[in-house]
Amino acid sequence: MAAPRTTKPSILPPLTGTPLDYVPIDRPVNKITPTRFKAPTLRRAAIAAGVAGAAVAISVFAPAVAIGxxxxxxxxxxxxxxxxxxxAIDSHDD
Known part of the structure; x- marks a missing residue:
C-alpha cells in the first residue's frame, strides 16, 4: 500500500488574497499643480520633431537615400x- 501523501503549505498567497508587496496608496497631500515644461524639455522635443520630420521627408522625397x-x-x-x-563567447573561456 502506498504511503499517504502529505503536502507542504504553499508560500504563495491565495489567488484572491492581498499581494505580498501590496502598499496602500493614499491621495496626494499637496495641491496638484499642472506640469510646466521648461526650456530644455521643449528644446529636446523640438529637435526630436525636426529629426523625425526630416526622416519622413527624406523617405518620401528621396526613397533611395532612406533605403541606403x-x-x-x-x-x-x-x-x-x-x-x-x-x-560573450570569449568571456566564457575565462
Missing amino acids: AFAIAFVGGGVWAADALIK
Whole structure:
C-alpha cells in the first residue's frame, strides 16, 4: 500500500488574497499643480520633431537615400551584434 501523501503549505498567497508587496496608496497631500515644461524639455522635443520630420521627408522625397540609410543601420546593427556575441563567447573561456 502506498504511503499517504502529505503536502507542504504553499508560500504563495491565495489567488484572491492581498499581494505580498501590496502598499496602500493614499491621495496626494499637496495641491496638484499642472506640469510646466521648461526650456530644455521643449528644446529636446523640438529637435526630436525636426529629426523625425526630416526622416519622413527624406523617405518620401528621396526613397533611395532612406533605403541606403536603413541598409547601413541594418549592417551596423549586425556588426554590433556579432561583436557582442564574440565578447560573450570569449568571456566564457575565462
